[in-house]
Amino acid sequence: xxxxxxxxxxxxxxxxxxxxxxxxxxxxxxxxxxxxxxxxxxxxxxxxxxxxxxxxx
Numbered sequence: 001x002x003x004x005x006x007x008x009x010x011x012x013x014x015x016x017x018x019x020x021x022x023x024x025x026x027x028x029x030x031x032x033x034x035x036x037x038x039x040x041x042x043x044x045x046x047x048x049x050x051x052x053x054x055x056x057x
Contacts, residue, residue: 016049 009021
């Protein structure tokens with residue numbers, strides 16, 4: 001099966017969200033066993049950002 005390249009995510013300009021996007025974008029280089037923990041970390045980071053939005057961007 002041929003792998004289709006996944007484009008890099010577009011930066012949002014919100015540092016906390018961009019860090020999460022970078023974290024998830026790097027999944028292909030991590031073992032499958034680590035994926036759930038990465039998604040948990042990504043969810044927690046996004047939840048934190050939604051609960052505490054930046055005051056200015």
